[in-house]
Amino acid sequence: MQTDEVNLKKRAESAAEKKAAFGEDFELGKFEEGSRVSKPIEDLQTLDEESKRTLFQVGVIPSEEGRSGSLLVLDNAVSHSSLKDKNIELTSTQKALKKYEWLKDYSWKLVAVDTDKYTAKTYLENADGYFVRVPAGKKSSMPVQTCLMLNSKKVYQTVHNIIIVEEGASLDIITGCTSRKGVEEGIHMGISEMYVKKGATLNFTMIHNWAEQIGVRPRTVVHVEEGGTYVSNYICLKPVRSVQMYPTVKLEGKGAVTRLNTIAIAHPGSELDLGSRAIFNAPDTKAELVSRTITIGGRIIARGEMIANSKGAKGHLECKGLVLTDKGSQLAIPILEANVDDVELTHEAAVGKIAKDQVEYLMARGLTEDEAVGMIVRGFLDVGIRGIPEELKNEIENTITQTAFGM
Amino acid sequence: MLKIEDLTVEVNGKILLHDVNLEVKKGYTNVLFGPNGAGKSALMRTIMGFSEYRVVKGRILFNGEDITSLPMDERARRGLGIMMQRPPDMSGIKLRDLIKVVSKGKKDPEALAENLNMNRFLDRDVNVGFSGGEIKRSELLQLAAQNPNLYLLDEPESGVDLVSIEQVGMTIKELLEEGVECPGESCIRGKSALIITHTGQILDYVTTDRGYILCNGTIMCSGNPLKMLEEIKSKGYEECLECKLMK
Numbered sequence: 013m014q015t016d017e018v019n020l021k022k023r024a025e026s027a028a029e030k031k032a033a034f035g036e037d038f039e040l041g042k043f044e045e046g047s048r049v050s051k052p053i054e055d056l057q058t059l060d061e062e063s064k065r066t067l068f069q070v071g072v073i074p075s076e077e078g079r080s081g082s083l084l085v086l087d088n089a090v091s092h093s094s095l096k097d098k099n100i101e102l103t104s105t106q107k108a109l110k111k112y113e114w115l116k117d118y119s120w121k122l123v124a125v126d127t128d129k130y131t132a133k134t135y136l137e138n139a140d141g142y143f144v145r146v147p148a149g150k151k152s153s154m155p156v157q158t159c160l161m162l163n164s165k166k167v168y169q170t171v172h173n174i175i176i177v178e179e180g181a182s183l184d185i186i187t188g189c190t191s192r193k194g195v196e197e198g199i200h201m202g203i204s205e206m207y208v209k210k211g212a213t214l215n216f217t218m219i220h221n222w223a224e225q226i227g228v229r230p231r232t233v234v235h236v237e238e239g240g241t242y243v244s245n246y247i248c249l250k251p252v253r254s255v256q257m258y259p260t261v262k263l264e265g266k267g268a269v270t271r272l273n274t275i276a277i278a279h280p281g282s283e284l285d286l287g288s289r290a291i292f293n294a295p296d297t298k299a300e301l302v303s304r305t306i307t308i309g310g311r312i313i314a315r316g317e318m319i320a321n322s323k324g325a326k327g328h329l330e331c332k333g334l335v336l337t338d339k340g341s342q343l344a345i346p347i348l349e350a351n352v353d354d355v356e357l358t359h360e361a362a363v364g365k366i367a368k369d370q371v372e373y374l375m376a377r378g379l380t381e382d383e384a385v386g387m388i389v390r391g392f393l394d395v396g397i398r399g400i401p402e403e404l405k406n407e408i409e410n411t412i413t414q415t416a417f418g419m
Numbered sequence: 420m421l422k423i424e425d426l427t428v429e430v431n432g433k434i435l436l437h438d439v440n441l442e443v444k445k446g447y448t449n450v451l452f453g454p455n456g457a458g459k460s461a462l463m464r465t466i467m468g469f470s471e472y473r474v475v476k477g478r479i480l481f482n483g484e485d486i487t488s489l490p491m492d493e494r495a496r497r498g499l500g501i502m503m504q505r506p507p508d509m510s511g512i513k514l515r516d517l518i519k520v521v522s523k524g525k526k527d528p529e530a531l532a533e534n535l536n537m538n539r540f541l542d543r544d545v546n547v548g549f550s551g552g553e554i555k556r557s558e559l560l561q562l563a564a565q566n567p568n569l570y571l572l573d574e575p576e577s578g579v580d581l582v583s584i585e586q587v588g589m590t591i592k593e594l595l596e597e598g599v600e601c602p603g604e605s606c607i608r609g610k611s612a613l614i615i616t617h618t619g620q621i622l623d624y625v626t627t628d629r630g631y632i633l634c635n636g637t638i639m640c641s642g643n644p645l646k647m648l649e650e651i652k653s654k655g656y657e658e659c660l661e662c663k664l665m666k
Contacts, residue, residue, distance in 0.1 A: 043537070131604065213461070288582060322555040369507040370507050372469055372491060373507055373509065374469065374509075374517075375491040375492040375495065376467055376468075376469075376495055376500075376501050376503075377500075377561060377565055378492055378496050378565060379521075380492050381490070381492065384492075387512060388511075388512070389516075390511070391509065391511025392511050392545075393511070395510055402548055418467065
């Protein structure tokens with residue numbers, strides 16, 4: 013074993029009990045390890061109807077129509093991987109690590125193994141996940157879809173994903189994270205390391221759809237080089253026990269740009285601690301962090317942080333939260349940090365109820381109060397996901413309409 | 420069509436309008452004049468049913484039905500429609516989608532927008548970043564989709580540049596004349612309206628029937644709107660109290 017690995021292992025072991033900076037602390041010992049073996053699924057369409065519906069609800073299309081490739085992780089096993097578009101590479105992280113010696117220069121280089129007990133566990137488990145790479149100048153014709161599913165009761169899932177978009181290349185990816193129907197308790201830990209190289213573009217859409225007693229701890233760090241663009245859309249509209257994440261985008265090259273959108277609904281019993289962080293380490297980098305959250309009884313903590321370490325950095329943070337019931341709460345925590353001059357960081361945060369003048373404006377046009385509220389809420393969330401694929405947007409709008417509000 | 424009887428209205432515990440009497444007959448277009456702060460917009464918004472206006476006395480009749488305590492959507496469904504002076508920004512709601520919902524999918528947003536030269540606004544968020552004139556056109560577009568029987572128009576010409584004012588004026592004229600019937604010599608317009616105007620410019624485009632002057636929270640007089648406008652232009656509202664003589 014190389015010294016690097018020995019060091020990492022030591023660090024991970026020392027962090028095995030380390031609580032995360034935020035969010036409920038889960039005792040991992042209470043959960044069993046999710047199975048690392050699974051019968052390969054050749055065709056997602058052969059899944060039962062219930063599972064197919066589960067996939068569909070997180071933007072993963074079982075027929076794979078309109079997708080470049082698909083990868084499915086059930087508990088801790090990659091059980092399906094298929095690829096139509098030969099411009100890109102899609103395989104499991106473990107296979108990729110075996111195939112490419114150089115990949116070790118990317119693995120665990122962005123996310124520190126000793127961040128907390130969840131990163132430590134994922135490292136120590138030698139977790140599998142998806143690996144996507146787009147060679148220089150290539151473009152995925154359609155989005156790649158991946159699904160991370162908790163498939164068994166009361167287990168923990170550890171996932172390690174690596175995405176590399178080489179110079180001038182472009183990738184759209186949709187990741188659906190969900191649990192099989194009937195799996196109501198469990199822990200998902202997901203490490204994602206993403207590299208957006210010079211002039212490259214990565215559009216990352218993640219949809220969460222868990223169950224009432226599931227804890228979710230994604231750990232994501234993105235590295236963006238000169239002229240690169242990273243866009244993320246995060247969507248979480250269904251009940252869950254606790255999601256805590258703080259994806260971080262490091263803008264490391266001149267003119268790199270990022271936009272992180274978050275839309276979420278907190279149901280009774282849910283705690284969503286959703287942050288996003290942009291670090292401006294190169295000149296003329298730009299970031300926009302937009303969060304639109306609603307509580308219908310749960311607790312939402314919307315964190316946003318921008319750290320400007322280089323001249324010409326420009327960032328805007330927008331946290332807006334609606335409180336639709338007395339039982340819910342919204343906490344918006346914007347942080348702006350400028351460490352050099354000639355930077356421009358701004359923020360706009362607002363939490364509260366739906367504006368009455370908006371409701372009455374629509375009622376004056378003949379909409380009932382419920383219809384007016386529904387339309388305003390859809391519009392409110394819609395602003396948070398502008399720019400995502402149209403078909404996905406329709407699905408999300410349907411979800412908002414039908415599930416979250418029972419309209 | 421609309422009859423207001425002895426209406427007294429308070430906002431936050433303060434009386435804003437008192438003992439207001441006013442009528443708009445079917446097919447009539449009546450005008451409401453009055454100085455700033457007289458309570459014109461408050462009266463119009465009370466008729467529409469906005470919740471901050473609390474009726475403490477009197478009643479509002481629409482087609483003979485007492486609508487004083489009806490929710491605003493019920494009023495809208497019975498045929499009341501308002502063009503607001505300062506509508507709220509509706510972030511996230513595209514004008515196209517609102518038009519579809521308001522017309523219950525019966526009207527094509529593109530075709531309606533064509534008349535008002537508003538097509539390029541259909542995919543914008545309603546009122547967000549709209550200029551004064553754009554807000555008016557957007558309001559009229561929504562009203563065209565809603566197709567009310569009684570139009571409540573709150574200063575349709577305010578903040579509109581001289582080029583757009585003709586468009587706004589002509590559109591209002593068209594809307595009000597929809598379904599006009601001319602039995603014998605006199606024509607009955609299909610729609611009724613109550614228009615608040617400050618400058619009177621709108622009267623160059625629409626035929627009006629009766630004018631009211633609202634001062635200090637109540638109707639001081641009524642009469643021929645054009646004559647009233649002349650009087651106001653020459654003497655201002657200083658004559659408010661004296662205008663009782665014009666009755």
